[in-house]
Amino acid sequence: MSEAYGVVAVLVVLALGGLIGAFALNRALTITHPTPEKLKTYESGVDPVGEGWAQLHIRYYLYAYLYVIFAVDAVYLFPWATIFATVGVSSLIEMFIFLGFVTVGLLYAWRKKILTWT
The missing domain is CATH 1.20.5 (Single alpha-helices involved in coiled-coils or other helix-helix interfaces)
Structure with a gap:
């Protein structure tokens, strides 16, 4: 050992x-x-003006987070759908559990009013 x-x-x-x-x-x-x-800082041919500090609203991070959640969902869902006939019923149950977690996340975002653009 x-x-x-x-x-x-x-x-x-x-x-x-x-x-x-x-x-x-x-x-x-x-x-x-x-x-x-x-x-000197260089970006897109524009001379920098002012400070390099900019604050973003937290809403943009939430949209990015939701996008990542649904992109991961698509990454797992589409390949699974192409081979569904060969993997059987146990895979169907596992996929519904996975989709249940995604749905809970979507419902949470909806309840917190993250999905409204104001």
Whole structure:
């Protein structure tokens, strides 16, 4: 049992050595000449104006979260639907349980009035 820990320890040391070596090699081979023009923020050809701090309303994060939930739902639902005939009834029950969880999330969002755009 202890030799298994030894193998894991050796692999961790080799991985860390490789990581540190890659960073050191990158630092050694990189040529940098920072100038004020290079250090200036650049985005879409527009010169920056004001501070870089902008606050977003929490509503946008909620919409993004809901999108992720339904995208994951689609990722699981469509491939399952293509092979439904071969997997059987137990898979149907599991899919209804999965859809039940998604429905509970949708009902929660609806009840909290997240789905209204005002």
